[in-house]
Amino acid sequence: MNNLISLKNISKSFSNNKKINVLKRINYSFTKGKIYSLVGPSGSGKSTLLNVLSLIDKPTTGSLLINKTPVNFNENTKNDKIRSSKIGIIYQQNNLLPDFTALENVYLAGLALTNDKKNSIERAKEIIQTMGLSSREAHFPSELSGGEMQRIAMARALINKPEIILADEPTGSLDHTTAKEVFNVLYKLKNKNRLIIYATHNRFFANMADCKLEMIDGNIKAINARIK
Template identity: 80%
Template structure:
């Protein structure tokens, strides 16, 4: 079985002056070894779904399981540990710590999980080298280009060798040429034991995924013919 994440009747609603249903009883299974693109207009629920998949947010109703283990959304400590060890998150806005170098931004994420500074630095240097940025590891985010910042963000997401990579508009703030370069890096992270899901407004990037999905009326519609 290659099923890695299973959603059952996942719904999410928000109440302000009136109740807003963002996700509506989503049933879907994501398989390891594949890359999924998630499209849909602003407000369609892409980011909300990614936040639930990353265990940052909880559904109003429904269940989520990872590797056939049901997630208890009230177990904050357990979910924090699970997220640190199994899930790498890449944001449109990079969220790098401005007062820390590229190397520190990457290795701190590993240090938080393992507690082993020297090993975390060694791993961070290796990942940054794969990103082609060894010469920039002592630079601060303000000294990096947009593409470099996003590659460092990807390196940070990879430090704990996650099974799941979630990216929310990872190239949305970049020019087209730089976006293509960053997306190529993201696509090359695919392997048989990893699941990658990314949200995008760009059809060119969406079409490069193994499975193209679209958020419509709070649910997921599969665009690729023959894909479950």
């Protein structure tokens, strides 16, 4: 069907002093064209799950398939390529490079896929325009508001037109009005070939999704599946 990412028996444990099992044999498939929200108390494993989905963290057991192809978590170089071509990641703190302008922050991410600097700059300008921030291209992160920085971070995540967008509490550090603007931009990115998953603590934003998922005891429970 339209499953873009499938998780099969995915577990993730951390063992420092004491072993903790954060994800416990999760079986779930994410459908393309849909937006999912991920809720759950602090420490319930939302970021851990998003880090596995973004191929940054290796699950302890289980398999993850993208477009039916299993990901080999030991192939870092290959997975870096998959990530830069297919996955856009947005964090709570926007992580922009402070010594680079808004435009540079965005187009440099485009160079991960192609060495064509001119083309990357053109694409960066286009996407910054869709974020309504053309007049801010030459500004440094310190000269932007929180909402503007987050929109530039989104532009950076989107420059390679990812099929998958993962956002970990993308508006966690913004006021409600600014957060709404950021979510409006995120929702405009929905299309039939794309999967969007975001973690949030905010019930209002969580309820906007096609499917609201809750992390409960290391597993995913679908709460309001509007997906047939």
